[in-house]
């Protein structure tokens with residue numbers, strides 16, 4: 664039986680990844696500073712621990728592990744990453760997790776490691792035209808990410824590659840493009856646009872309006888988490904190190920995305936575009952490399968993932984309303 668550790672197992676993608684590994688017959692250890700908010704904690708062993716502490720990394724990464732999945736990071740959507748106020752902690756916390764996990768992997772002789780990078784590492788100058796953003800893997804340099812979060816991811820990609828080069832740890836690096844789905848953060852300030860828009864639509868009175876940050880013409884692609892996990896496993900099983908995009912190529916403007924969610928809800932709502940943290944003007948995954956190297960690319964239509972997510976967020980809101988002290992003012 665293969666043994667793996669998922670660092671960041673209490674998080675959104677980590678929780679789904681643990682389930683996937685277990686369904687494949689793995690024994691899985693999870694580590695995180697917290698349990699999963701939605702009960703998606705199915706690791707065989709779940710250790711509460713802070714990976715910024717090298718002793719914790721040394722304790723949880725044992726020499727019997729076949730694989731490490733390093734997803735622990737200080738992470739959030741535009742409201743967390745692009746305001747500037749969290750920059751120091753994002754860089755400090757995430758880079759410490761990466762350094763400590765890699766060093767422990769080296770010391771314990773673990774041979775294979777996955778790292779979750781982000782599309783935020785791509786240069787801003789290629790993402791100014793909302794209708795024609797460029798995010799092919801080879802467009803990463805000259806580097807000019809628009810956020811410190813992106814700079815940290817770019818540095819850490821290189822860090823993982825140095826451990827591969829100098830210490831023989833096989834690295835597998837993916838650049839995720841805005842992953843969403845059930846059990847993802849949907850409120851509290853770290854939520855990304857797909858969950859935020861689903862929440863706003865689900866909470867709006869029929870006939871009312873919802874607020875969308877910016878002019879709504881900015882573009883993104885959003886990938887349902889099941890496809891993300893499929894991509895992680897396929898990359899891990901391949902002999903390709905990456906970095907490689909794991910994202911959808913179904914680009915959509917934020918206002919059109921909001922219209923899709925409104926349509927799914929069956930409500931009659933208008934869109935009110937307001938100022939807010941924006942990030943890049945346009946972003947879309949480029950799936951040529953993943954198709955070439957893995958013979959696979961995500962294919963689930965956006966609407967299908969949004970229907971599933973809207974329904975899950977609607978349930979969460981109902982659950983919260985049933986317990987009045989949990990309802991935010």
Ligand code: NAD
Pocket residue numbers: 670671672673674675676677694695696697712713714715733734735736737738739756760779780781782838839840841842843848855
């Ligand atoms: P998430 O916030 O739900 O998961 C990250 C987990 O890491 C959290 O549970 C958090 O508690 C944990 N963590 C943070 N600091 C830690 C520490 N010091 N020690 C132990 N655990 C710690 O985010 P996610 O959406 O599941 O993202 C997983 C990874 O994928 C992250 O590295 C993120 O940067 C990357 N990523 C995600 C997306 C996306 O759209 N979700 C896009 C690009 C990259």
Ligand code: GDD
Pocket residue numbers: 738739740741742744781782783812839840841842854855856857859860874875876877881883917939940941942943
């Ligand atoms: N979060 C959020 N909430 N975004 C909104 C909202 C809202 O209510 N309304 C409109 N938006 C707009 C944002 O202004 C931004 O232009 C766009 O929707 C996408 O926002 P996010 O989903 O929050 O983030 P992102 O796509 O800019 O970046 C995310 O994806 C990266 C990978 O592609 C972040 O989560 C990064 O951390 C991640 O690495």
